[in-house]
Amino acid sequence: MDLDNPVVRLCGEGMRAEVEGRPDDARALFSQAWEQASDDYEACVAAHYLARHQPTVADRLYWNRVCLQRADAVGDERVAAFYPSLHVALAHCHRELGNIDAAARHFRHAADHLDALPTGPYGEWLRYTVAEGLRDTGALVRTPGEERLAQLLESLCERKDLRSLALPLPAFVGNLGTPSDHERLAQAAQQLHAEQRLSPQEQEALRHAVAALP
Known part of the structure; x- marks a missing residue:
């Protein structure tokens, strides 16, 4: 991501506040990023992080859907690496709400986008999460x-x-x-x-x- 982008910078500050145990500050920074977003890319980034600090599963689902809609509207390599974690987040929301078929569908979409991630610990960890989700929702059965x-x-x-x-x-x-x-x-x-x-x-x-x- 472009670290010089003001919305991305706000989200980075929000993540730092989250790591430092300041959730209220993080939420405020992510909300500020959403308010300052001027295009679909910036709105996608802001919604991605704003979804992390919602009080209910339904609210998390709403903001992750917003993020997906904005990512689809961008439609280029800037958002390619968002899709795996975004679909995992959507899958988790659906599973918590009891929508197992929808959760399985999003875990499969996440699997289809894993190649967009660079090699390294984060990509491997997300792969393990997706594989577990596929098994838990019955989308993948062991031989x-x-x-x-x-x-x-x-x-x-x-x-x-x-x-x-x-x-x-x-x-x-x-x-x-x-x-x-x-x-x-x-x-x-x-x-x-x-x-x-x-x-x-x-x-x-x-x-x-x-x-x-x-």
Whole structure:
């Protein structure tokens, strides 16, 4: 975002106030940003942050919808990175309101826009959030191989075998159900199996899981 833009600058000050534990100041700054917005881009930015400080789920849903409408009106690369988190926010609102089908739809839209994010911790964390949302809303169902792998990963988590978890766990929790995600998960599981670092019983369970993966 253009940090010289006055609306963006106000939102940055609002985020700083939020981090410093000054929610009233943050809300006031975001409201000021909305009032000063002079085009769809600035209104999109302001609405995105203003939605964070609403008293009810319905109010958050309203402002996130406003943000989506303004982002669609902009329609260029300036707002491309907004869509993943925006659709996640909309999905969370719908899920809290009991609109599971709408929540699943927005989680899927978020997944479709993840490639707009740069690589790094934020993008990976949002991927995990989207994958979890897809599973929780029934939009993504684990395959038999994934279920078997989940049981093994839970066992490794219980005994805190971080070395064994390092490769397959990120691929598992970030699986969006795409062909590339299935391939990434299968490769991670195969690599763990090839290391032969697990007990014979776990190696056998992992072998069966790998064989059943897509």
